Amino acid sequence: MQAMKDWHKTHPHLFVKSPRNHPGRDNYQWASDDGSLQLLASDLTTEYMVNAHQEIIKGAPKSLTPYIVRSDGRWVTAIDESDRSIYLRSDLVEGTWATVLIVASSSNAYRLKLMSSSITLGAAPSIFPSEHGQLLRHMREVSELLGNEPVADAGQPVSKPSPMKPEPPQSSQGGTGTGFLVNKNGVFVTNAHVIDGCTRLTLNGKPASLLASSTAFDLAAVSTSPTAGVEPLKFSSNSAGLNADITIAGFPLHGLLGGLNVSRGSVSSLKGIGGDETNLQISAPVQPGNSGGPAVDRYGNVVGVVVSKLDVIAIADRIGGDIAQNVNFAVRGDLVKVFLSSNNIFFEETQGGPIMEAEDIAKRLQSTTSLIQCFK
Numbered sequence: 583m584q585a586m587k588d589w590h591k592t593h594p595h596l597f598v599k600s601p602r603n604h605p606g607r608d609n610y611q612w613a614s615d616d617g618s619l620q621l622l623a624s625d626l627t628t629e630y631m632v633n634a635h636q637e638i639i640k641g642a643p644k645s646l647t648p649y650i651v652r653s654d655g656r657w658v659t660a661i662d663e664s665d666r667s668i669y670l671r672s673d674l675v676e677g678t679w680a681t682v683l684i685v686a687s688s689s690n691a692y693r694l695k696l697m698s699s700s701i702t703l704g705a706a707p708s709i710f711p712s713e714h715g716q717l718l719r720h721m722r723e724v725s726e727l728l729g730n731e732p733v734a735d736a737g738q739p740v741s742k743p744s745p746m747k748p749e750p751p752q753s754s755q756g757g758t759g760t761g762f763l764v765n766k767n768g769v770f771v772t773n774a775h776v777i778d779g780c781t782r783l784t785l786n787g788k789p790a791s792l793l794a795s796s797t798a799f800d801l802a803a804v805s806t807s808p809t810a811g812v813e814p815l816k817f818s819s820n821s822a823g824l825n826a827d828i829t830i831a832g833f834p835l836h837g838l839l840g841g842l843n844v845s846r847g848s849v850s851s852l853k854g855i856g857g858d859e860t861n862l863q864i865s866a867p868v869q870p871g872n873s874g875g876p877a878v879d880r881y882g883n884v885v886g887v888v889v890s891k892l893d894v895i896a897i898a899d900r901i902g903g904d905i906a907q908n909v910n911f912a913v914r915g916d917l918v919k920v921f922l923s924s925n926n927i928f929f930e931e932t933q934g935g936p937i938m939e940a941e942d943i944a945k946r947l948q949s950t951t952s953l954i955q956c957f958k
Contacts, residue, residue: 618687621697623680631672631679635659638670651819651933658819660698667691669698696923699916699931760832760875760888761785761804762815763950764922764929768808769793771918772874772954773889774800780956790954794925799860799913800889801921802874804954815876815950817919817931818883822849822862829940830866830888830912831947832875842951843872844944847910849885854911861911862886868910875951877912881935882943886912 613620626634638659642648651658655674661667667686672679682701686694759776763769770785774795777783783790785806795802822828826849834843847866854861864877868888877886890911922929938946 614690619690619693620685622683625675625678626672626681628679631657631681634681634683635670635672638668662691664688667694669694671698671701673703675703692923692926696920699919699923757956758833758871759873759954759956760871761952761954762831762874762876762884762947763809763812763952764803764817765814765927766808766812767805767928769803769805769927770952770954771876771887771922772802772804773887773913774802776874776954777802777804777956779958782957784955784957786952787955793927794921796921799917799921801887801913801918803922803925803927812949813946814930815878815882815884815946817915817929818879818881818885819931819933821914821916822852822877822879822885824849824852826885827880828864828866828877828885829943829947830864830868830872830875830877831944831951832868832872832888833953834869834871842948843869844947846940850909860914860917861889862914864888864910864912866910874954876947877915878943878947880937880943881932882938882946883932883935884918885915887915887918889913 609625610623611621635657638661639648639650642661643663646661646663648659648661657672657679658670660669665688667688667690669684670681672681674680680703684694684697757776759772761770761772761776764771770790774797777792777795780792783792783804785804788806790804790806793803793805827846828849829844829846831842831844833841845866847864849862850865851863853859854863862877862885864886866877868890872888873890875888876884877888879885888910919929919931
């Protein structure tokens with residue numbers, strides 16, 4: 583911990599006192615070998631919590647404006663300086679403030695964003711795969727590709743799992759999907775299955791290239807030449823809540839329907855098929871071609887990426903012949919931020935803002951959402 587101790591000596595205005603100096607229950611320090619990424623976690627009284635956040639602000643260069651969040655149960659202060667980034671978050675838990683301080687050099691700024699975006703309240707999740715978890719789903723898929731019978735976590739044969747049906751694979755003549763702008767460098771987010779196997783990509787007719795892809799999250803980032811005057815979409819710093827209003831945009835049934843399609847709905851469930859925690863269930867109508875489109879909240883901030891719809895024909899036999907309605911899915915916005923951060927792709931996030939009229943949200947989506955064409 584020598585690097586962390588040295589950092590405290592050279593940056594005393596950011597030092598969070600240990601439990602020996604104030605009432606608190608826990609204290610944890612960690613630093614990378616070279617000291618370029620450092621973390622301190624502690625329980626603080628209200629007085630020490632407020633002082634810690636004020637010290638961050640006092641120590642910031644006068645030319646920079648810190649990012650500040652203040653609510654009854656959460657305080658966040660963050661600032662990006664020329665040579666480092668600082669992130670301080672405090673959550674009120676059982677009468678004390680659970681506080682995390684992360685400091686990173688400029689080369690590790692993306693790791694700081696990855697760490698800060700992964701902070702959640704509550705106990706850590708189990709390290710063992712659940713019956714319907716992502717790991718076992720991929721194990722089953724690999725087993726089926728090898729010609730073996732799919733196996734459940736208990737070792738018993740199971741029927742093919744997911745009744746979820748993404749858009750059809752891209753044809754040799756070229757398939758389509760949707761992407762949305764996340765930074766001014768011309769980077770767009772879409773689904774991994776939209777760009778799978780493509781030898782050439784276009785965004786609104788302009789040549790595009792693949793930057794990163796994750797089959798686990800079904801996410802991809804592609805880039806094209808920047809478009810002047812277009813403001814990228816920002817991500818919500820809060821997770822989407824149950825029954826929250828959302829708007830989606832995309833290019834469904836390209837060639838049959840004309841241009842961008844915008845639809846509204848709500849968050850129907852905070853989990854996907856079989857309790858899949860990577861997805862949200864949404865009621866906004868989804869068609870082939872919507873994949874990769876943004877799902878934004880009433881402030882116009884991204885809370886998800888449209889990924890699939892329920893295969894109602896396949897599921898009908900399981901539910902007595904009835905046809906399920908408005909059962910569609912989006913990748914959680916929190917995971918999209920993790921994906922971008924882990925690939926060192928810049929994006930902006932914000933908390934709330936003025937509630938936007940439906941027409942204004944549509945205009946914002948119209949300027950930031952693009953048709954993706956895939957050629958094999």
